[in-house]
Amino acid sequence: MTLVELKELEKYAKLEGSELGEIVDILLCMKESYLSELSDDFIDVLEKELKFHLNNFRSNCKIVKKEVIITNMVEELDWTGSYNSF
Numbered sequence: 001m002t003l004v005e006l007k008e009l010e011k012y013a014k015l016e017g018s019e020l021g022e023i024v025d026i027l028l029c030m031k032e033s034y035l036s037e038l039s040d041d042f043i044d045v046l047e048k049e050l051k052f053h054l055n056n057f058r059s060n061c062k063i064v065k066k067e068v069i070i071t072n073m074v075e076e077l078d079w080t081g082s083y084n085s086f
Contacts, residue, residue, distance in 0.1 A: 001031075001047060001050055001051060001054070005054055006028065006031070006032075006050075008054065009024065009028065009050060009053060009054045009057070010025070010028055011063065012024070012053075012054070012057040012061075012063070013025045013028065013053075015063060016057075024050075024053050027046060027049060027050055027053075028050065030046060031046055031047075031050060
């Protein structure tokens with residue numbers, strides 16, 4: 001896989017938000033960090049698995065940007081009288 005494809009898959013995995021995204025992220029981490037410790041056969045299977053997930057994301061979803069406005073509830077003091085010091 002090319003670096004562009006790996007970055008695209010990483011973005012899909014991050015946005016996916018469930019166990020699937022976490023699994024794909026772990027697979028990407030294995031690909032990026034542990035190649036010297038993995039057998040050639042395992043690397044081939046890993047590459048196929050990553051390609052499968054990238055094609056699955058490309059075929060079944062699209063990345064959509066949308067504006068999200070979040071309102072947070074906070075508590076504060078509302079002084080109704082004067083402050084009395086002792």
